[in-house]
Amino acid sequence: MFAAFLQYLFSGLTSGAIYALAGLGFAIIYNSSQVINFAQGEFIMIGGMSSATLVASGVPMPLAISLAMLISMAAGIALEKFAIEPARNSDVVTIIIITIGASIFMRGAAQLIWDKEFHSLPAFSGESPIAVMGATLMPQSLWVFAVSGVVIVALWWFFNRTMFGKAMLGTSHNRLAAQLVGVGVKKVLLASFALSALLGAVGGIVVTPITFTNYEAGIMLGLKGFSAAVLGGLGNGGGAIVGGLIVGIAEALASGYLSSAYKDAIAFVIILFVLFFMPNGLFGKRGTDRV
Amino acid sequence: MRNLVKLGVVTVVAAGVCAVAGVASAAEPIKIGAFLSATGPASFLGEPEKKTLEMYVAKLNKDGGVLGRKVELVVYDDGGAGDKASTFAKRLIESDKVDLIIGGSTTGTTMAAIPLIERAQIPFISLAGAVVIVEPVKKWVFKTPHTDRMAAEKVFSDMKKKGISKIALISEDAGFGKSGHDQSVAVVKNYGIEIVADEVYSPKDPDVTAQLTKIKNAPGVQAVFNFGFGQGPAIVTKNYKQLSMPMPLYQSHGVASKDYIRLAGEASEGVRLPAAGLVVPDQLAATDPQKPVVTAFKKEYEAAFKSDVSTFAGHAYDGLQIALVAIARAGSVDKAKVRDEIEKTSGYVGTGGLVSMSPTDHMGLSPAAFHMVEIRKGDWVLSD
Numbered sequence: 185m186f187a188a189f190l191q192y193l194f195s196g197l198t199s200g201a202i203y204a205l206a207g208l209g210f211a212i213i214y215n216s217s218q219v220i221n222f223a224q225g226e227f228i229m230i231g232g233m234s235s236a237t238l239v240a241s242g243v244p245m246p247l248a249i250s251l252a253m254l255i256s257m258a259a260g261i262a263l264e265k266f267a268i269e270p271a272r273n274s275d276v277v278t279i280i281i282i283t284i285g286a287s288i289f290m291r292g293a294a295q296l297i298w299d300k301e302f303h304s305l306p307a308f309s310g311e312s313p314i315a316v317m318g319a320t321l322m323p324q325s326l327w328v329f330a331v332s333g334v335v336i337v338a339l340w341w342f343f344n345r346t347m348f349g350k351a352m353l354g355t356s357h358n359r360l361a362a363q364l365v366g367v368g369v370k371k372v373l374l375a376s377f378a379l380s381a382l383l384g385a386v387g388g389i390v391v392t393p394i395t396f397t398n399y400e401a402g403i404m405l406g407l408k409g410f411s412a413a414v415l416g417g418l419g420n421g422g423g424a425i426v427g428g429l430i431v432g433i434a435e436a437l438a439s440g441y442l443s444s445a446y447k448d449a450i451a452f453v454i455i456l457f458v459l460f461f462m463p464n465g466l467f468g469k470r471g472t473d474r475v
Numbered sequence: 476m477r478n479l480v481k482l483g484v485v486t487v488v489a490a491g492v493c494a495v496a497g498v499a500s501a502a503e504p505i506k507i508g509a510f511l512s513a514t515g516p517a518s519f520l521g522e523p524e525k526k527t528l529e530m531y532v533a534k535l536n537k538d539g540g541v542l543g544r545k546v547e548l549v550v551y552d553d554g555g556a557g558d559k560a561s562t563f564a565k566r567l568i569e570s571d572k573v574d575l576i577i578g579g580s581t582t583g584t585t586m587a588a589i590p591l592i593e594r595a596q597i598p599f600i601s602l603a604g605a606v607v608i609v610e611p612v613k614k615w616v617f618k619t620p621h622t623d624r625m626a627a628e629k630v631f632s633d634m635k636k637k638g639i640s641k642i643a644l645i646s647e648d649a650g651f652g653k654s655g656h657d658q659s660v661a662v663v664k665n666y667g668i669e670i671v672a673d674e675v676y677s678p679k680d681p682d683v684t685a686q687l688t689k690i691k692n693a694p695g696v697q698a699v700f701n702f703g704f705g706q707g708p709a710i711v712t713k714n715y716k717q718l719s720m721p722m723p724l725y726q727s728h729g730v731a732s733k734d735y736i737r738l739a740g741e742a743s744e745g746v747r748l749p750a751a752g753l754v755v756p757d758q759l760a761a762t763d764p765q766k767p768v769v770t771a772f773k774k775e776y777e778a779a780f781k782s783d784v785s786t787f788a789g790h791a792y793d794g795l796q797i798a799l800v801a802i803a804r805a806g807s808v809d810k811a812k813v814r815d816e817i818e819k820t821s822g823y824v825g826t827g828g829l830v831s832m833s834p835t836d837h838m839g840l841s842p843a844a845f846h847m848v849e850i851r852k853g854d855w856v857l858s859d
Binding site for chain 2: 192195322401
């Protein structure tokens with residue numbers, strides 16, 4: 185009985201950590217620009233696809249991973265330069281719609297640059313499951329947990345301990361004031377897209393050995409990541425992690441103890457329920473407007 | 476291939492007769508229309524289908540065409556969307572004025588176009604799987620691929636042979652997996668097999684160990700049957716190994732491509748599934764009538780496109796051949812005559828199996844069209 189529960193929990197943690205990593209990217213861009221970047225899932229896909237195809241063509245894994253991160257960052261910077269920046273004086277809603285368009289464009293481009301097949305990466309530390317009290321866990325899931333942990337610590341350090349990180353936070357709070365004290369607002373926006381693309385790529389690379397990837401992989405990861413970010417409170421990195429884990433574990437427990445046919449519905453009911461009582465998510469700042 | 480040669484001969488003779496009689500009508504090409512899902516989520520079906528049609532039509536024209544006339548192929552890409560499929564079917568009928576339509580890569584796009592096609596009374600050969608396309612029989616609608624029900628029946632009869640009576644079903648809760656699940660539930664009783672656990676997963680779930688754990692703990696499960704395609708079955712297979720589940724794992728014909736083995740890796744060892752002869756051409760018995768057909772098709776396809784042949788490409792090949800043979804026999808492109816000739820298709824040896832249609836059977840494949848294969852050391856091994 186306990187072994188089964190533990191297995192459900194591991195299953196949920198594995199999916200949850202994947203959703204959480206995807207959710208983190210949404211949080212960062214929202215933090216610095218109030219924009220929800222619907223192309224976030226595509227950064228994940230680009231990271232996964234480029235690392236998988238590079239490894240398949242014989243490039244050593246560490247080099248392939250670094251290149252994949254650079255490629256995704258380049259895509260993030262290009263998105264900001266060519267699509268977001270020209271529209272920077274428009275409404276947030278307009279920019280959000282631009283990101284939706286960009287995501288469709290990136291999916292199409294991926295279809296042409298790569299192909300429509302699924303690709304996989306070898307697991308980082310082998311495929312032998314680790315047995316824990318009758319349940320099993322793949323080593324790759326531990327990689328996903330560890331990377332999520334490292335990323336969240338690194339982000340905390342970046343936003344709270346570096347000048348540039350603080351400048352980014354400042355810009356999100358008050359753009360005009362930030363500009364007045366000498367923050368290069370344009371540079372901040374560019375950096376936030378580069379950073380979230382990098383984050384997406386990292387996520388894409390560590391989850392590809394588990395979920396595989398293809399040109400459309402970003403849709404599901406983007407959607408679940410968005411749910412995670414909203415549940416945790418948009419703009420809060422830690423919240424995205426907690427939100428992702430809650431969604432993942434709820435799905436796994438629901439399919440274990442209730443019925444797998446309703447697992448998605450149950451996850452969404454939980455999200456709706458939380459948002460009904462806490463409209464800003466679990467850890468979101470309350471939206472008070474000072475007059 | 477042999478059919479094509481035969482066709483060429485018929486054509487040359489027919490052309491000669493026409494020339495002698497002085498009624499040369501060689502100018503007008505025969506128009507075959509197709510709407511396929513060459514992009515979008517079903518592109519793994521539509522893309523090889525499109526390539527196959529284009530390749531064989533070009534080849535046919537080089538050899539002189541049919542009835543002394545060239546064949547013109549008009550292909551539209553519906554992106555897997557039903558509304559676009561019906562728009563393109565309309566365009567094929569009304570503005571391109573085609574003589575015959577091949578297509579509908581998916582059951583959804585096929586069903587969306589059927590009402591228009593029935594109204595326009597034009598022969599139509601679908602490349603999609605589900606039984607609903609030809610059951611009940613529709614006058615102008617035919618199809619080439621195996622149905623999901625046949626796949627389920629093949630798997631259950633293999634289980635029965637091995638003395639398995641209690642199984643668990645795990646299927647994708649959308650499209651192909653859902654339809655396969657419903658067909659499996661409908662026919663399983665005929666084999667004296669009981670489904671004791673019935674689990675589903677979403678097409679893009681990253682992990683299904685929760686569902687598999689539930690199956691593992693269900694009492695008396697002797698085998699597990701997974702219905703789905705894309706990455707889902709590969710994830711099921713990997714998770715299956717992770718939980719070291721002891722009973723045999725069966726997959727559907729949806730995974731009969733090398734991609735599945737590549738993705739699932741070592742975990743796919745020992746998995747059994749029903750597949751068309753096209754997957755294992757070298758292992759078919761020398762007496763198997765399908766052997767020369769599938770060997771030639773595989774060779775030509777792989778030489779032309781440098782990628783592994785899939786059964787989906789084979790469906791398009793079969794559809795085109797059946798259409799061309801019927802047109803040649805009808806001696807014209809008169810729609811009613813061509814339709815009647817398609818219905819009279821008998822003993823056609825295709826990539827999917829032997830096809831003999833009748834007024835009550837517009838698919839014409841026998842259950843023998845499927846072979847049971849097992850995955851050993853990363854390759855298919857025939858294991859009927």
